[in-house]
Amino acid sequence: MNRTVEEIGRIFGDVGLGQFHLSLSNPVERGDYLAVEDEAHGAVLCQLDDLKRKSDFDLERAGSLGPREEAAIHENLLGIARIIGYRDGQGLVKLPTIPFRPGAHVFRAEEPLIAQVLGLKHHANSGAYVGLLRNHALRVELDINQLVQRHVSVLAKTGGGKSYLLGVLIEELLRHHVTCVIIDPHGEYGSLRSPAQKNGGYARFGVESQGFARQVQEYSPDVSLNPNAKPLTFSLRHTDTRDLLVFMGLTNVKTFLGPLKQIIDAVAARNPEYTVADLVRAAEHAEGAVGETLHERLEYVEQTKLLGPQGTSLNDLVQKGEATLVNLRGVAPDVQELVVARISTTLFDNRKKGKIPPLFLVIEEAHNFAPQQGTATSSRILKNIASEGRKFGLGLCVVTQRAARIDKSVLSQCNTQLILQVTNPLDLRAIAQSIEGLTDGMTEMIQSLPVGTALITGGGYHTPLFCEIRPRATRHGGESVQIVAA
Ligand SMILES: Nc1ncnc2c1ncn2[C@@H]1O[C@H](COP(=O)(O)OP(=O)(O)O)[C@@H](O)[C@H]1O
Ligand SMILES: [Mg+2]
The missing domain is CATH 2.40.30 (Elongation Factor Tu (Ef-tu); domain 3)
Structure with missing residues (x-):
């Protein structure tokens, strides 16, 4: 020295x-x-x-x-x-x-x-450049193969910078032509299409503003609210009666399952190619309060246009080297769960058969889709993907502001953690329990991380490190709404 x-x-x-x-x-x-x-x-x-x-x-x-x-x-x-x-x-x-x-x-x-x-090195082919080592001019790159093969969690309190960081990560994946599917409950990621306005941080981080319009496509069950999206629909014939009840917003399975089955069987006997409109017509004659509710809720489902004869085809939904946003803005929570469950199941099945390329599946607000307490329709498939997905080249990325509320088995399967500021003691405990190698000092530092600094564990590194996240090349879509003009 x-x-x-x-x-x-x-x-x-x-x-x-x-x-x-x-x-x-x-x-x-x-x-x-x-x-x-x-x-x-x-x-x-x-x-x-x-x-x-x-x-x-x-x-x-x-x-x-x-x-x-x-x-x-x-x-x-x-x-x-x-x-x-x-x-x-x-x-x-x-x-x-x-x-x-x-x-x-x-x-x-x-x-x-x-x-x-x-082990900070520049890897032109396999490195996702997420930022600089805190207080240094050293690039932090995450190993893209590790990300997709070994799952990722992004954890921080609300406003901690999760969506911003995920935007950075997706920009890098798109640059490397990695296929992504992003469950986007708030419709925040459409902004990946547009370049960011230049800002002060660009020179230091060596970032250029860039949009990814050609590599981003968007689907939504509600295209009237989300006009940039193509309609996401499911095939009626491949929807079982229980799932149909979820689309109808009916939770009382005992009461409604039998009568709905009767209607469907009667309609299907006459025309195997039946549509939701056919079910509505048949339900018109159903008797009693139950029949009336079924009729009314089937009319609602018909309006949502969520169930079509074909359903969105997998070949359209997954495009090699591109990102597909599944924009769920304005969609009821139970229907969101069902959409996530069906898409995840289809992706996993087809990934197993090798029909689609290896891909990175991002679940925002993951505590709602794989909760620790209670169940969501999507829980089981997400747990399966967390434990088995890596064998089949299906990488899972869960994003949540409540580390304590997401299913522990899902969280513990994530080998790369990107942690921004967390202050809730229960969430901190869940993080400390799911991550090896965190010192008490690091756990304390997590509570006071400034916006834009993340603690990274895994991702190809053998020791946790603090990283100043680079500015976005694209516009950040998650700006908080100003209630009063500044
Ligand atoms: N790395 C960063 N650099 C600059 N600003 C950031 C960074 N991360 C977050 N922000 C700012 O903080 C705000 C909250 O970030 P966001 O990612 O939307 O939070 P979360 O998704 O965790 O609720 C954003 O509006 C953004 O302007
Ligand atoms: Mg967010």
């Missing part, structure tokens, strides 16, 4: 193999990278996990001071550092097997060492 390197402190006290204490002589921030020269292995990368100001000013002295009296206080800045390791001859990250010596000098780590040990 050369002489110009900035020394920031010295190791003291008992020294462990995983962490050590140091007295700090220069200011450093929690999360900063440090280096210690090891006799056997050269520079070893470490990270400041916690800071404390120690002083000799105790309760007794504090109590004995008069109101305006100043005291001479002797203080020291104490740091707790975690040892990340060094790269050995084979390129593997190793921890020293003998503790550092007390008294050893601690330096600010230089970027080549950080890049080498963390």
Whole structure:
């Protein structure tokens, strides 16, 4: 290590193999990278996990001071550092097997060492560039093969920057021609078509504004509310009677299933190619309050145009190298679940048969589609995809503001976590429990992350790292609505 390197402190006290204490002589921030020269292995990368100001000013002295009296206080800045390791001859990250010596000098780590040990490299073909290592000019790229093969979760409180980050990720996937299907409950992702207005961050991050209009297509069950979308429909003949009840908004299966089956059987006997309009006509003559409700709800389904003779074909829905948005804005929650369940099932079945390319399935508001408590129509298939999808090249990405409310088995199958600010203690606990290698210091840092900084675990990296997310090349569609003009 050369002489110009900035020394920031010295190791003291008992020294462990995983962490050590140091007295700090220069200011450093929690999360900063440090280096210690090891006799056997050269520079070893470490990270400041916690800071404390120690002083000799105790309760007794504090109590004995008069109101305006100043005291001479002797203080020291104490740091707790975690040892990340060094790269050995084979390129593997190793921890020293003998503790550092007390008294050893601690330096600010230089970027080549950080890049080498963390494994930050530019991969033109397989890297999704999501941002820069916090406080450094080092690119953080996620391994696209890992993303698709090993599932991703994006976790943060509302307004934490989940949709923005996901936009960044999808831009990268589109640049690499990875096929994506995005369940978009709020209709936020249509803006991936349009380039962003240039902003101050572009030069530092090396980003150019760019739209992806040619690679984005949008479907929606409600095209009157979402005019940019093509109609998403399902085949009536492939919809079983229970699902039809969901489309009708009827939850009381016991009451309605039998009578609806009767109507369908009678209509199908006359014309196997029946339509919803045929069912409406038949229900007109159904008797009693139940018959009346069935008639009224079938009329509603007819208006939604959700069930057609053909249904949207898979070949239209999935386009190789492109992103398909399934815009569910304005669609009732139970119908949303059904849509997600049916699309996910179709994608998984056809992926197993190799009929569609490997793809990345994004579920926004995933706690609604695979809840920890209670069930959603879509729960089972999403759990299946979480546990088996990787074998078939179906990558799942779940996005949620309630880590505690999403099914634990789904969350724990995600090997890459992108975590932005989270403050709810229950959500923090769920995150700490589902992720290996998070230190207490990192968990504390998650609570105060500024907007635009993420903690990344997995994604091809062996240690969690903090990343400043790059600006979007496309317009962000999730701006909050201004209620009062600024
Ligand atoms: N990386 C970022 N850089 C700049 N602004 C950001 C970034 N991430 C989020 N924002 C801003 O924060 C707001 C909330 O982000 P959003 O992604 O919509 O939150 P969430 O989806 O978590 O509710 C956005 O309107 C956006 O302007
Ligand atoms: Mg959002």
